[in-house]
Amino acid sequence: MTQYTFSTEATGTVWNVTVWTDCEEQDVHDVWASCLLFLQTFESRYSRFRLDSFLSQLSHREGEITVPDEFVEMLLYYQQIYHATDGLFTPLVGALLSDLGYDDTYSFLHKAIRGVVPNFLENVEIVDADRIEITKGLHFDLGALGKGYAMDRVSSLWQGGCAHRILLNAGGDIIHWSRSQEKARVGLENPEDPSQALGVIEIGNVALASSATGKRRWRSDDVTYHHIADPSTYESARSIDASWVLSECAVIADGLATSLFLASPEALGAVGVFDYAVLSDSRIAHSQGFDGAFFTT
Amino acid sequence: MKKSLKTSVQIFGAAGLVLLAGCGADTTVTEPIIDSAEVMEEGSQKMMEDSAVKEPVDGVQEDAAADAAMDDTVIKDEKVEEVEAMEGAVEDAAASQDITVSYTSPAGAETIAVSMVIVEGAVASISAVPSAKHDVSKKWQTAFAGGLSAAAVGKSLSEIAGLDAVGGASLTTGGFKEAVASL
Structure with missing residues (x-):
């Protein structure tokens, strides 16, 4: 068994993949090449920060549009979580995030809010596997689950290839998968101090995603903002400080880690199977199945 | 395929629950603790092997359980x-x-x-x-x-043995850091 490590930058963060495999070296590098190709395409299509991206261009379009089928698939995940959060988790939060200061030039200046976040279901209709119908002027942002979706795709490229085990780490969101049921030992980062962990968890074949308000945070007019916007208050969401979610799919784990800032874990049960831990006021609350050890006083 | 997808989406949309066929990773689920566990187990058998959107697996009959869970x-x-x-x-x-x-x-x-x-x-x-x-x-x-607990304290990563990775919020990339620094 040989171990390989690959690294790249994508979706606004660093991706590291460790692969254990018996395959020929050339085959392993071929799989990584397809991962890179997928990620480059993904980035060029879905970055809100690239004005020429497919996603940015959607704000100038209306009516029925042919779109990549993966976009429809991500919208379906958004619909699921949209229902469970009473409409707070939405891909139409792009304009609000920009207005709060998280814009394509990283201005971090709070501007006038352009208006209500459009109703997702009323303004975006999924026609079929590669067509949607939208109203004009929609500013999409897939930041709440796009990375998780991309992680699932990269993971499946390895699983369909010749990997025996993989550990994918995309900026602290993790997929671990092994044919022989090994576990990975993962520290749960202290959102206030990345040199520390608040606990440790051993994970089998599962995705672990996290969200925290400590990073991607800025101040404007003496108010602190961060990257999770609450469309019901037009402000950054504030109920908890950090979340960790375990789920079979990284796309679900990623989306729910953000959603825990917007809705209760119980309400999110309709989305799928997951376990969670949340940090609030220095206290950890977690579901029974979140089998981690936390360091406590 | 396309026609049935459209139909399914509309049904689920109306019922407040959409189910996707899988997530692209052929993994097993951790201990399910919530009611929709069986739904996802079934669905996950038909995972996405390629980029095509799969038809949502029949999940209408699960709505009652899911609604109960939400309530x-x-x-x-x-x-x-x-x-x-x-x-x-x-x-x-x-x-x-x-x-x-x-x-x-x-x-x-x-x-x-x-x-x-x-x-x-x-x-x-x-x-x-x-x-x-x-x-x-x-x-x-x-x-x-099971979720109620004591105050959490941080422990230096260097003191924790045998870590394969650290799970946390996205590492801030260079562009973001530089932009904040220049404010």
């Missing part, structure tokens, strides 16, 4: 309110307080017992005893009771 959310909200009320009430001394919270679940009236110790107006410790009658409610209450 149980009142448990947590009500309890939080009680905790806040208590903090205001007992500010001067250490006190122990037991509360039984009643609420209405889809299966009828339920209660959960909460016990807490308050020191100087702050909740020092808290525990909950699941006391639901209905199975679904019992499951939710147990999950919640």
Whole structure:
């Protein structure tokens, strides 16, 4: 068994993949090449920060549009979580995030809010596997689950290839998968101090995603903002400080880690199977199945 | 395929629940603790092997279970309110307080017992005893009771042996850091 490590930058963060495999070296590098190709395409299509991206261009379009089928698939995940959060988790939060200061030039200046976040279901209709119908002027942002979706795709490229085990780490969101049921030992980062962990968890074949308000945070007019916007208050969401979610799919784990800032874990049960831990006021609350050890006083 | 996808989406959209066929990773699920567990297990067998959107797996019959699960959310909200009320009430001394919270679940009236110790107006410790009658409610209450815990403290990563990775919020990339620094 040989171990390989690959690294790249994508979706606004660093991706590291460790692969254990018996395959020929050339085959392993071929799989990584397809991962890179997928990620480059993904980035060029879905970055809100690239004005020429497919996603940015959607704000100038209306009516029925042919779109990549993966976009429809991500919208379906958004619909699921949209229902469970009473409409707070939405891909139409792009304009609000920009207005709060998280814009394509990283201005971090709070501007006038352009208006209500459009109703997702009323303004975006999924026609079929590669067509949607939208109203004009929609500013999409897939930041709440796009990375998780991309992680699932990269993971499946390895699983369909010749990997025996993989550990994918995309900026602290993790997929671990092994044919022989090994576990990975993962520290749960202290959102206030990345040199520390608040606990440790051993994970089998599962995705672990996290969200925290400590990073991607800025101040404007003496108010602190961060990257999770609450469309019901037009402000950054504030109920908890950090979340960790375990789920079979990284796309679900990623989306729910953000959603825990917007809705209760119980309400999110309709989305799928997951376990969670949340940090609030220095206290950890977690579901029974979140089998981690936390360091406590 | 395309036609059936459209139909499915509309049905699920109306019912408030959309199910996707899988997530691109052929993994097994951790211990399911919530009611939609079986739905996702079934769905995950048909995982995405390529970029094509799969038809959502038949999930209409699961709506009732999922709705029931969602309605149980009142448990947590009500309890939080009680905790806040208590903090205001007992500010001067250490006190122990037991509360039984009643609420209405889809299966009828339920209660959960909460016990807490308050020191100087702050909740020092808290525990909950699941006391639901209905199975679904019992499951939710147990999950919640298991989640109450003490204050977390950080431990230096260098002191923790054998870590394969660290799970946390996205590492801030260069562009973001530089932009903040230049403000």
